[in-house]
Amino acid sequence: MDAVLVTGGSGQLGRRVIGELLEQGRAVQAISRRPGPQAAGLTWVTGDLNSAATLQRGLDGVSRVVHLATQPLRPGKDLQMTSALLGAVQDRHIEHFVYMSISGLERMQGAPYYREKLEIERRLRTSGLRLTIQRSTQFHKFVADLLGKLTLGPVTLVPTGVTLQPVEVSAVARCLAQVVQGAPAGQRRDLSGPAPEAIELLARQWHRHRARTGRVASAPIPLPLFRAWQHSAAVPEEAEPVGRPWIRWLQETA
Ligand SMILES: NC(=O)c1ccc[n+]([C@@H]2O[C@H](COP(=O)([O-])OP(=O)(O)OC[C@H]3O[C@@H](n4cnc5c(N)ncnc54)[C@H](OP(=O)(O)O)[C@@H]3O)[C@@H](O)[C@H]2O)c1
Numbered sequence: 302m303d304a305v306l307v308t309g310g311s312g313q314l315g316r317r318v319i320g321e322l323l324e325q326g327r328a329v330q331a332i333s334r335r336p337g338p339q340a341a342g343l344t345w346v347t348g349d350l351n352s353a354a355t356l357q358r359g360l361d362g363v364s365r366v367v368h369l370a371t372q373p374l375r376p377g378k379d380l381q382m383t384s385a386l387l388g389a390v391q392d393r394h395i396e397h398f399v400y401m402s403i404s405g406l407e408r409m410q411g412a413p414y415y416r417e418k419l420e421i422e423r424r425l426r427t428s429g430l431r432l433t434i435q436r437s438t439q440f441h442k443f444v445a446d447l448l449g450k451l452t453l454g455p456v457t458l459v460p461t462g463v464t465l466q467p468v469e470v471s472a473v474a475r476c477l478a479q480v481v482q483g484a485p486a487g488q489r490r491d492l493s494g495p496a497p498e499a500i501e502l503l504a505r506q507w508h509r510h511r512a513r514t515g516r517v518a519s520a521p522i523p524l525p526l527f528r529a530w531q532h533s534a535a536v537p538e539e540a541e542p543v544g545r546p547w548i549r550w551l552q553e554t555a
Pocket of ligand 1: 335472
């Protein structure tokens with residue numbers, strides 16, 4: 302059986318997608334700049350997606366691709382590495398190329414990362430590849446890490462006017478592992494957590510389970526990400542709810 306290539310295999314989503322695919326008996330090849338673990342059925346290619354040699358090794362014997370590699374804090378890098386990957390798959394027989402994206406991109410174009418993701422989606426759609434774009438909302442850990450960064454001493458200061466619907470990354474990984482082994486679907490329905498919540502509530506629950514003391518305050522925070530998230534822009538109009546709710550994830554990972 303041909304292998305599945307997972308780019309960004311060492312990332313929080315990539316690790317779990319690889320685990321799911323291996324459990325289902327699928328051969329996996331992974332690419333990331335950091336070396337990955339060793340496991341039966343897994344071939345790790347350590348290298349940069351911008352390198353032709355890395356791509357050649359990573360794509361050898363592969364018929365399906367899950368593209369997860371990202372550098373959210375380095376504008377232009379995702380477009381660059383995706384272009385390199387697209388160039389490398391062009392002359393190969395790829396039965397299914399799956400790209401992981403983010404809910405609400407069209408409404409959040411004030412943030413550079415979201416602009417770049419939307420441009421990547423556009424390029425993929427016109428690439429002629431047999432493609433599925435799978436969007437989801439923010440992962441629980443992303444929201445938890447963000448709340449950590451917004452905490453100074455006992456106070457967590459969150460942006461006003463933000464609603465999120467965070468999702469459990471393991472549930473997204475389970476879904477992606479199934480999607481890539483199926484037929485190309487174009488754009489799939491978004492994946493999300495069960496319900497949208499104000500960031501103030503998410504923060505209060507996080508406080509209760511993590512910090513235990515202190516308080517949550519809210520104020521306008523003039524950052525592109527928080528501006529982009531205004532008016533429920535990050536909450537999908539329609540989505541498939543998957544995984545544990547935020548509160549249960551907090552309880553069970555505390
Ligand atoms: N995090 C969220 O809340 C969220 C929500 C919805 C959708 N998504 C999407 O899901 C995907 C995966 O996100 P994630 O949170 O799992 O990301 P992550 O944990 O930051 O992992 C990113 C991965 O990309 C690899 N990478 C970065 N630059 C590379 C390069 N030049 N060459 C090779 N590998 C490279 C990294 O490995 P090395 O550093 O070792 O190279 C790492 O394995 C992204 O497309 C993201 O936009 C994320």
